[in-house]
Amino acid sequence: MREKLKTSELVKKMLAMGLTRQQSFELVSRFCGISKNEVLLDREVQEDNCLDAAMQVANGKPLQYVLGEWDFCGHRILCKEGVLIPREDTETLVEVAKKHLKAGDSVLDLCCGSGCISVALAKAGAKVSAVDINDKAIELTKENALLWGVSVDAQKMDILSEKTDKVFDMIVSNPPYIRTSEIRKLDTSVKKYEPRNALDGGDDGLLFYREITKRFFENLADGGMLIYEIGFDQREQVMNLLEQAGFKNVTAEKDLNGNDRVVYGVK
Ligand SMILES: C[S@@+](CC[C@H](N)C(=O)[O-])C[C@H]1O[C@@H](n2cnc3c(N)ncnc32)[C@H](O)[C@@H]1O
Numbered sequence: 001m002r003e004k005l006k007t008s009e010l011v012k013k014m015l016a017m018g019l020t021r022q023q024s025f026e027l028v029s030r031f032c033g034i035s036k037n038e039v040l041l042d043r044e045v046q047e048d049n050c051l052d053a054a055m056q057v058a059n060g061k062p063l064q065y066v067l068g069e070w071d072f073c074g075h076r077i078l079c080k081e082g083v084l085i086p087r088e089d090t091e092t093l094v095e096v097a098k099k100h101l102k103a104g105d106s107v108l109d110l111c112c113g114s115g116c117i118s119v120a121l122a123k124a125g126a127k128v129s130a131v132d133i134n135d136k137a138i139e140l141t142k143e144n145a146l147l148w149g150v151s152v153d154a155q156k157m158d159i160l161s162e163k164t165d166k167v168f169d170m171i172v173s174n175p176p177y178i179r180t181s182e183i184r185k186l187d188t189s190v191k192k193y194e195p196r197n198a199l200d201g202g203d204d205g206l207l208f209y210r211e212i213t214k215r216f217f218e219n220l221a222d223g224g225m226l227i228y229e230i231g232f233d234q235r236e237q238v239m240n241l242l243e244q245a246g247f248k249n250v251t252a253e254k255d256l257n258g259n260d261r262v263v264y265g266v267k
Pocket residue numbers: 084085086087090110111112113114115116117131132133134137157158159160174175176177197198199
């Protein structure tokens with residue numbers, strides 16, 4: 001059994017390890033089983049694994065993997081190494097999808113990762129199917145759906161070579177979209193801990209947009225919507241791809257930081 005410490009002392013030790021205040025509060029709250037407000041109240045807590053966890057973060061492991069969960073669209077989503085951590089940027093795609101969803105619409109989430117988008121849309125009333133090439137992602141999507149009490153039909157699929165016969169009212173995707181040459185410039189912790197095949201979008205970053213727009217066109221109902229998350233500099237190219245494929249009302253939306261983040265169109 002470890003010693004009892006005041007939360008202020010714990011936070012001080014973590015700041016000395018190089019963690020930020022936000023990281024320290026997240027860890028103390030999670031590992032000591034108290035709210036972040038209680039951390040501020042300087043409660044006396046059993047230290048348990050808190051400082052070991054802080055050491056992992058100090059050594060570069062993403063906080064989300066150490067916590068094992070992260071907030072996405074108001075839902076706590078389980079995070080595991082080997083599966084991409086949900087990003088705040090992706091909440092823009094969910095907001096756009098929710099604006100256009102009708103009750104009971106069927107949605108296909110291509111490249112589902114942790115299932116964060118699938119869960120948020122299933123919670124909004126959609127019937128969601130989700131696919132990913134990564135076994136761990138499929139397992140985690142199922143776990144997250146179970147945690148939130150929603151049904152998501154999650155199946156392993158390589159979307160570059162396999163297909164489904166089903167037709168959906170909406171297709172959403174946050175595919176890998178970083179140019180291969182840019183991967184080496186990413187933060188060390190992203191490169192070291194997050195799966196490369198969740199990031200690599202080929203030479204020009206557009207491989208998945210090209211393939212999905214072509215290969216899954218017939219899986220979208222007439223009048224259905226295809227919604228992509230995009231990289232901040234891919235708006236024009238992805239809009240062109242959709243227009244060339246015959247999509248109408250092709251539109252782009254910015255994220256909360258003012259970067260182009262979503263492109264969508266109607267079949
Ligand atoms: C950018 S991540 C997005 C994950 C999740 N949708 C999110 O927003 O956090 C891209 C996902 O694409 C998956 N992926 C990569 N290549 C794939 C392929 N050929 N077929 C299906 N999924 C693939 C990766 O495993 C990864 O989970």
